[in-house]
Amino acid sequence: MKKETWHKKLKEKRLKYGVSQNKLAVDIGITRQYVSEIETGKVTPSEMLMTTMMNILERYNPDAALEMLFDYVRIRFPTTDPKPVIEEVLKLKMKYMLHEDYAFYSYLEQYVFGNIVIMVSPDEEKGCLLELKGKGCRQFENFLLAQQRNWFDFFIDVFRVGGVFKRLDLAINDKAGILDIPKLTRKCHHEECISVFRSFKSYRSGELVQREEKQAMGNTLYIGSLKSEVYFCIYEKDYEQYIKNGIPIEDTETKNRFEIRLKNERAYHAVADLMTYEDAGRTAFSIINRYLRFVDKDENKRRSDWKMNKQWERFINLGSSRKLTLTTKPEPYTFEKTLRWLARQVAPTLKLAMKLDDINKTSVIKDMIDQAKLTKRHQKLLMQQALSTEEVIQP
Numbered sequence: 001m002k003k004e005t006w007h008k009k010l011k012e013k014r015l016k017y018g019v020s021q022n023k024l025a026v027d028i029g030i031t032r033q034y035v036s037e038i039e040t041g042k043v044t045p046s047e048m049l050m051t052t053m054m055n056i057l058e059r060y061n062p063d064a065a066l067e068m069l070f071d072y073v074r075i076r077f078p079t080t081d082p083k084p085v086i087e088e089v090l091k092l093k094m095k096y097m098l099h100e101d102y103a104f105y106s107y108l109e110q111y112v113f114g115n116i117v118i119m120v121s122p123d124e125e126k127g128c129l130l131e132l133k134g135k136g137c138r139q140f141e142n143f144l145l146a147q148q149r150n151w152f153d154f155f156i157d158v159f160r161v162g163g164v165f166k167r168l169d170l171a172i173n174d175k176a177g178i179l180d181i182p183k184l185t186r187k188c189h190h191e192e193c194i195s196v197f198r199s200f201k202s203y204r205s206g207e208l209v210q211r212e213e214k215q216a217m218g219n220t221l222y223i224g225s226l227k228s229e230v231y232f233c234i235y236e237k238d239y240e241q242y243i244k245n246g247i248p249i250e251d252t253e254t255k256n257r258f259e260i261r262l263k264n265e266r267a268y269h270a271v272a273d274l275m276t277y278e279d280a281g282r283t284a285f286s287i288i289n290r291y292l293r294f295v296d297k298d299e300n301k302r303r304s305d306w307k308m309n310k311q312w313e314r315f316i317n318l319g320s321s322r323k324l325t326l327t328t329k330p331e332p333y334t335f336e337k338t339l340r341w342l343a344r345q346v347a348p349t350l351k352l353a354m355k356l357d358d359i360n361k362t363s364v365i366k367d368m369i370d371q372a373k374l375t376k377r378h379q380k381l382l383m384q385q386a387l388s389t390e391e392v393i394q395p
Contacts, residue, residue, distance in 0.1 A: 006050055011039040013057050027056050055177060065176040065318050067327040068280045070151065071259060072169035073132040078162050082111055082120045085128045089157045090116070090140075091147055091394040096387060098380045105129065113384060113392070114139045114333030129166070135331070142330035146389045151326065152278065155271055168267040170284050173237065173327075174256040178315045181219040181234055181256060187294050187309070188221070194293045194303070197224035197231070223292060229266040232292065233259040258315075260287055280326040285319040335385060 014024060021039075025032040028049075037043045038053075045053070077085050086094045097111040097118075104110075107119035107129060115136035119129040132140055144150060158165075185202040187193050193200070201222040218239035224231030237257040262270050273283045295306035308316075353365050374382070 007039050007041045007044075010050075010053060010057070013054070014039075017057060019057060024053070024056065028053060065174070065178060066315075067173045067175065068284060068325070069171050069173070069327045069329060070132075070137045070169065071134050071171035072167060072261070073130070073137060074165075074167040075130045075158055076126070076164045076166050077128040077130070078124070078164070079127050080120065080122055080124055082118050082128050084161070085118055085130065086111060087394055089154070089161060089163070090118075090130070090143070091149075092116075092143060092392055093394060096384060096392050098377065098384065100377075116140055138329050138331040139333050141328045142332050142389060143393055145328070145330050146393050150328070152275060155275060165267040165271055166264060168262045168270055170260040170262070170270065170280070170287075172258040172260075172284060172319065173254040174258065174315070175254050177255040178311065178318070179234060179256040179258065180311060181221055181236055183311070184234065184294060185219065185221050188223070190297065191303070192295050192297050192306070192309070193223070194295055194306075195223060196291045197228075199225055229263045230287070230291065231261055232288075233261060235259075258288075260284055262287075274326075281319050285316060288319075289316065332389060333384065 014021070021035045022032045025035045028035075034043070038045055077089070079085065083094050086092050086097060092113065094111070097113050100110050100112060102109065103119040105119065107121045107126065110117055110119045112118075115133060116139055117131045117136065119131065121127065121129075141151075144154060184193075188200045188202070203220045204218065218236050220233065220235040222231060222233050235257055237254040260270075270283055270287065273286075274280060277283070294309040294312035295303075296309050298306050350365065356362075357364055357366075
């Protein structure tokens, strides 16, 4: 953005989001007079201050601040036969599922399509277990869209056959950077976190990132015991996307993520509430408010009377004051993860070997590829990639 037009953009955005000059000045730590002089073009701030001001203003964007989606679903079905689960509940064609003679959680085998996994046990008490991790949820949403169904329709079918919810993760994406995870972590250390939970853990992990002489580490904050039926995980999603996919931190749509992780009875009650009110924001923020509140310390008052932190209050109000709908982000099953692994781990060595073939006038790599045999598993994966979504779903 050109410096001569930057001040106009700042004022336009501030007025659009209903933020006063005084409020913006307090959030940044400068005077209201300085904000006024910037907006009239009398002074030109540094690039860093420009970026800071724009980022802080985005926290007040009512249209793009928060979105909510499912990030993990695990359901046990009371049957040792995977066919009705796959064809009547998921409504997918079993013949296109990849069968593997191993599984997790002491299950013996599994049927897989991309990241959609159904584990099977001959033990009637264990039955079949559906597991959808983040990518699995997005891929299943792609099938739901083609089936003209949504998550609520799917849950009705789950209840119809007696499915038992074992885990459900509700993810709230903070796209405006409202949550300051290092600050929330400090509040936990300073007893400014009022919670039913008795424990928290924080991590700064990953590689060191350098962007315009700034250094940043990915911050994660767990509130509650990971062994309990409900706990929270708050982390910097932009940093995670940089590590996983190489997306620059400043280009990541979601800045932070607040995950509500529920197991067993807690998962069931959350689904029941979602089905009853069809208001994802009501369900999620009623859970958050029940267990957690960040406050500002006041030495003159009892801890129970400390005022709610303004930044935390904004997060709560955005989720509670308007109906926060359940967002779907359907993604087709692709070979992207394997291709990324090939690019990182195999491609450099393969390129070296091909250059050696050129130098030595040999065809070692070509011969290796020609002689390679695709197993039944590879052939099934190849078929899954070639199928259209409409071919996989039940008519």
